[in-house]
Amino acid sequence: GMPVEQNPPALSLYEGADSGLRCNFSTTMKSVQWFQQNHRGRLITLFYLAQGTKENGRLKSTFNSKERYSTLHIKDAQLEDSGTYFCAAEAGANAYKVIFGKGTHLHVLP
Amino acid sequence: DMKVTQMPRYLIKRMGENVLLECGQDMSHETMYWYRQDPGLGLQLIYISYDVDSNSEGDIPKGYRVSRKKREHFSLILDSAKTNQTSVYFCASSQGDEQYFGPGTRLTVL
Numbered sequence: 001g002m003p004v005e006q007n008p009p010a011l012s013l014y015e016g017a018d019s020g021l022r023c024n025f026s027t028t029m030k031s032v033q034w035f036q037q038n039h040r041g042r043l044i045t046l047f048y049l050a051q052g053t054k055e056n057g058r059l060k061s062t063f064n065s066k067e068r069y070s071t072l073h074i075k076d077a078q079l080e081d082s083g084t085y086f087c088a089a090e091a092g093a094n095a096y097k098v099i100f101g102k103g104t105h106l107h108v109l110p
Numbered sequence: 111d112m113k114v115t116q117m118p119r120y121l122i123k124r125m126g127e128n129v130l131l132e133c134g135q136d137m138s139h140e141t142m143y144w145y146r147q148d149p150g151l152g153l154q155l156i157y158i159s160y161d162v163d164s165n166s167e168g169d170i171p172k173g174y175r176v177s178r179k180k181r182e183h184f185s186l187i188l189d190s191a192k193t194n195q196t197s198v199y200f201c202a203s204s205q206g207d208e209q210y211f212g213p214g215t216r217l218t219v220l
Contacts, residue, residue, distance in 0.1 A: 100152025
């Protein structure tokens, strides 16, 4: 299967709702990053995790290397949260190798 | 204001022509990246640069080369552009975990 599988491919939420996105990995990864790409195509780094959980405002991300997954939770969704969310996992013991998921298209509805 | 810039923003070239994409950052970051993004996909790493004249191939380096003669500039060169190199190209820089992305260059090769 794909080294990085991202689910769901698309998601619609009403403002104020909570939701979670997930990435599953086919092998053990060293770290994971989560990015948001807005409707203008701009990319923003949300989180970098080598392990554990990080929170930033309404966003929280967890990375479990042993269980081979990472999650991104969005609390109290706002219209500006709409966009595409990518996870990217770092593999490779020596050379830097990063593998992106195909993204989750999030649409927050008023 | 921390910024990554890319020039040009849009470019149309014919097959076989040379292409030069420029990236600049004002944060004195050591590490810089070139990615491409194709429809429905996440980013794919083309090259990574750890500092001046310290460049490594990413996942899809074939058909590309890079140049980093100053820490703040990282160039991507296509010596003989091919139609399958039509894509959106993103440059990023990092010092530590967080990557800062440029606005992207949309390249069309006819």
